Amino acid sequence: MNINTVKTTPFTDQRPGTSGLRKKVAVFQQPPYLHNFVQAIFDTQVSLKGGTLVLGGDGRYYNREAIQVIIKMAAANGVARVLVGRGGLLSTPAASAMIRKYETQGGIILSASHNPGGPDGDFGIKFNTPNGGPAAEGVTEAIFEHTKTLHEYRIMELPDIDIDHLTEHTIGTMRVEVIDPVADYAELMEQLFDFAAMRALIQGGFRLCFDAMHAITGPYAHEILERRLGAPAGSVINGEPKQDFGGGHPDPNLTYAEELVAQMFGADAPDLGAASDGDGDRNMILGANFFVTPSDSLAVLAANAELVPGYRGRLNGVARSMPTSCAVDKVAEKLEIACFETPTGWKFFGNLLDAGRIVFCGEESFGSGSDHVREKDGLWAVLYWLNILAVRQQSVAEIMKAHWAEYGRNYYTRHDYEGIGLEAARGLMAHVESQLPQLVGRELAGSTVSYADNFSYRDPVDGSVSRNQGLRIGFADGSRIIYRLSGTGTEGATLRLYIEHYEADPGRVRGETQQVLAGLITLAAEIAELRERTGRSAPTVIT
Numbered sequence: 001m002n003i004n005t006v007k008t009t010p011f012t013d014q015r016p017g018t019s020g021l022r023k024k025v026a027v028f029q030q031p032p033y034l035h036n037f038v039q040a041i042f043d044t045q046v047s048l049k050g051g052t053l054v055l056g057g058d059g060r061y062y063n064r065e066a067i068q069v070i071i072k073m074a075a076a077n078g079v080a081r082v083l084v085g086r087g088g089l090l091s092t093p094a095a096s097a098m099i100r101k102y103e104t105q106g107g108i109i110l111s112a113s114h115n116p117g118g119p120d121g122d123f124g125i126k127f128n129t130p131n132g133g134p135a136a137e138g139v140t141e142a143i144f145e146h147t148k149t150l151h152e153y154r155i156m157e158l159p160d161i162d163i164d165h166l167t168e169h170t171i172g173t174m175r176v177e178v179i180d181p182v183a184d185y186a187e188l189m190e191q192l193f194d195f196a197a198m199r200a201l202i203q204g205g206f207r208l209c210f211d212a213m214h215a216i217t218g219p220y221a222h223e224i225l226e227r228r229l230g231a232p233a234g235s236v237i238n239g240e241p242k243q244d245f246g247g248g249h250p251d252p253n254l255t256y257a258e259e260l261v262a263q264m265f266g267a268d269a270p271d272l273g274a275a276s277d278g279d280g281d282r283n284m285i286l287g288a289n290f291f292v293t294p295s296d297s298l299a300v301l302a303a304n305a306e307l308v309p310g311y312r313g314r315l316n317g318v319a320r321s322m323p324t325s326c327a328v329d330k331v332a333e334k335l336e337i338a339c340f341e342t343p344t345g346w347k348f349f350g351n352l353l354d355a356g357r358i359v360f361c362g363e364e365s366f367g368s369g370s371d372h373v374r375e376k377d378g379l380w381a382v383l384y385w386l387n388i389l390a391v392r393q394q395s396v397a398e399i400m401k402a403h404w405a406e407y408g409r410n411y412y413t414r415h416d417y418e419g420i421g422l423e424a425a426r427g428l429m430a431h432v433e434s435q436l437p438q439l440v441g442r443e444l445a446g447s448t449v450s451y452a453d454n455f456s457y458r459d460p461v462d463g464s465v466s467r468n469q470g471l472r473i474g475f476a477d478g479s480r481i482i483y484r485l486s487g488t489g490t491e492g493a494t495l496r497l498y499i500e501h502y503e504a505d506p507g508r509v510r511g512e513t514q515q516v517l518a519g520l521i522t523l524a525a526e527i528a529e530l531r532e533r534t535g536r537s538a539p540t541v542i543t
């Protein structure tokens, strides 16, 4: 078998964003776009030479082709062993679990997460380090720097290999093992949760509906929820992974998980509803006629750790991303455990988890997870809720209301303005930032501004500093307004506006979240000259 060294020209736009390099499929399809990025991974991550690589993706359009390219390039770059999920499939948390279990030198995950797929959709690639987590900024920057000067890539000349059967191949000196993508993950879940209690709950007539959104979690949910826990067939909907996610938008929120939302807010709704995204790391939790915000979900997970076998007696700290509501902070305060505030991006939790400083972490963007892997984990969160429900024998709404009564309620919403012009978005952010110094001490929307800044984070473990992580306006009564530009979009810019208000006694408050937050929402738009600068009078998505 020949190793070809192919001359190439560098691209200037291969800087990974919040979570890996995400672009339109058509961009990746143009050789050598993918090849260059993969070569930059092999050139900079030298331990892969002679090492083991985990490889898989969420099954979106172009996944299979990319897997074949990466296998051939791994062989040409001296990788000793590749563990690839059957069919090229691995959910992001399952890939993380596998990197850790087999103590590999890292993994390549192919996904653009919750972004739509298909020939006109998005594709993505990211490298996860041996701890199982997304590479930290130092690593992604090194990869990016290398892409700017790369002038050749190496690839082995060979026909595509069979990745659809559990088998082994030898390619030159490299071994490729095609593995069951579900088995190791399901086993890990059985170690963490009380499967007997959950089975009993379901046998007693508790009904659940899990929407896999035609994405990666279908096979995992069928195996765990239906086969191992005994939920009736049909409890998992849209369970067959499709290359274009059935034409849908695999983002588990109230807008895109339409079918699930219709069931959960309809007559005779199931007791628990949940959905996960393209690559299986996000989750949305619903009760009958009830939506749990991701920020509240994180707080509930932390507050109920004693009920779950894998976490009993070991909760020493939690972390949330800066724009996530402060609900979990209240729990940490009461439990007298550490609580960290990090920038947006799961990679920022990695050091805290590795150092044993936290057990749980989560984000407003429908992500929660723990130290069992180094990614957020959609199905894990669903099982966690199921475990709590099995022990407490209350409904989702009752658990949430009891939580608010004990800790107070953080009213919270995120407004997304998708696909606005880059210049307009940057101008808006600069305009807000220029006003921050003058805002402190002013009385606005019924409270005093106590701080206003551009969030920057100093990692308490390695001391690295990440600046420009979002503009925050914090009020004396605990309210917050935050402006951020998304780092995961592939077209124009997405402005995210995060609004929060804390009520110690939620019983006093009348109205739905959007009404409660109306004053702050208007203020946020005024400060940013939002309508004038974006031409938009309403957000694209509200969560």
Ligand code: G16
Residues within 6 Å of the ligand: 018, 019, 112, 113, 114, 277, 281, 282, 344, 345, 346, 347, 363, 365, 367, 485, 486, 487, 488, 489, 496
């Ligand atoms: C990724 C990151 C998350 C982040 C989310 C949204 O999630 O892993 O940490 O919260 O993007 O980021 P942004 O606000 O920059 O768009 P995923 O599920 O897309 O991998």
